[in-house]
Amino acid sequence: MATERIGIIGGTGWLGGGLAQALLDTGFIPADQLIVSNRSGNHPLANTGARVLADNQALVEASDVVILSVRPEQFKALNIQAAGKRVISLMAGVTSQAISAATGASVIVRAMPNAAIEIRQSFTPWHCAQTLGSVEVAFIQGLLECVGTASRVPTEDGIDYLSALSGTGPAFPALLMTALTRQAVIAGIPEDVARQAAKGVVVSASQLLANHDPQGMIDALVAYKGVTAAGLQSLIEAGFEEQIGRAVQAGADIARKGM
Numbered sequence: 001m002a003t004e005r006i007g008i009i010g011g012t013g014w015l016g017g018g019l020a021q022a023l024l025d026t027g028f029i030p031a032d033q034l035i036v037s038n039r040s041g042n043h044p045l046a047n048t049g050a051r052v053l054a055d056n057q058a059l060v061e062a063s064d065v066v067i068l069s070v071r072p073e074q075f076k077a078l079n080i081q082a083a084g085k086r087v088i089s090l091m092a093g094v095t096s097q098a099i100s101a102a103t104g105a106s107v108i109v110r111a112m113p114n115a116a117i118e119i120r121q122s123f124t125p126w127h128c129a130q131t132l133g134s135v136e137v138a139f140i141q142g143l144l145e146c147v148g149t150a151s152r153v154p155t156e157d158g159i160d161y162l163s164a165l166s167g168t169g170p171a172f173p174a175l176l177m178t179a180l181t182r183q184a185v186i187a188g189i190p191e192d193v194a195r196q197a198a199k200g201v202v203v204s205a206s207q208l209l210a211n212h213d214p215q216g217m218i219d220a221l222v223a224y225k226g227v228t229a230a231g232l233q234s235l236i237e238a239g240f241e242e243q244i245g246r247a248v249q250a251g252a253d254i255a256r257k258g259m
């Protein structure tokens, strides 16, 4: 159990709230070491024994580690001084330099979870430009692993790129699922069956990939020279991989430009 007092600004939102609950449920910290804030200072998290505040500066002063989980456009209004505190930002498109300039903090971690925090299956890459000791690295890894898996990446640009990849969470699978459903309906399949079939592929069958190498899976299916091979070949020849590359770069460009 960590001994640090953790404050989450925006700790009642989608990501912040999910993280706060996970820190308590996994026993990473006891409730009396957790403070969350939002603009009203009210939230059911208060029933767990955690403190819920509306005063962000009071949260900073009572915390050893400050997690920023407001939306990027809400960041400027926070107006906090966090010199001497360790800051972990979950915000997309806000640079470490901007966070340091606005808060006075010198140790900034940028972590990029995704919406699967809700089911504790987020992959969360993180970056810190400062040199960290092994205890500090273990603390950050442990904190982020309360909501899934995590890995340190060597550059901040890597966080901007990964914001558009793993940070998008269920977005690409959702697009694939709706495309498969709509196209099946156009092909004459009843809508309820089309939905089940698409879900069966995107949500159920894809779980095989947890323990199978994806390229090996593609090679094996192409080798059958059958129905699946024809579909895969059609996508590959249409430039599927290049299109995916362009899609992720489009998102990464937004993250790099800042929000």
Ligand SMILES: NC(=O)c1ccc[n+]([C@@H]2O[C@H](COP(=O)([O-])OP(=O)(O)OC[C@H]3O[C@@H](n4cnc5c(N)ncnc54)[C@H](OP(=O)(O)O)[C@@H]3O)[C@@H](O)[C@H]2O)c1
Residues within 6 Å of the ligand: 009, 010, 011, 012, 013, 014, 015, 016, 037, 038, 039, 040, 056, 069, 070, 071, 072, 074, 077, 078, 090, 091, 092, 093, 112, 113, 114, 115, 167, 168, 169
């Ligand atoms: N959602 C995702 O899939 C995802 C993925 C990767 C990264 N992120 C990043 O995660 C961050 C949070 O996103 P989210 O989806 O969790 O947003 P959200 O659900 O809107 O949460 C934002 C939280 O900030 C609080 N808040 C707003 N202004 C505040 C202020 N001045 N002082 C204190 N609290 C304030 C809000 O509470 P009140 O409105 O009650 O004040 C709310 O609890 C964003 O920066 C985003 O870039 C999100």
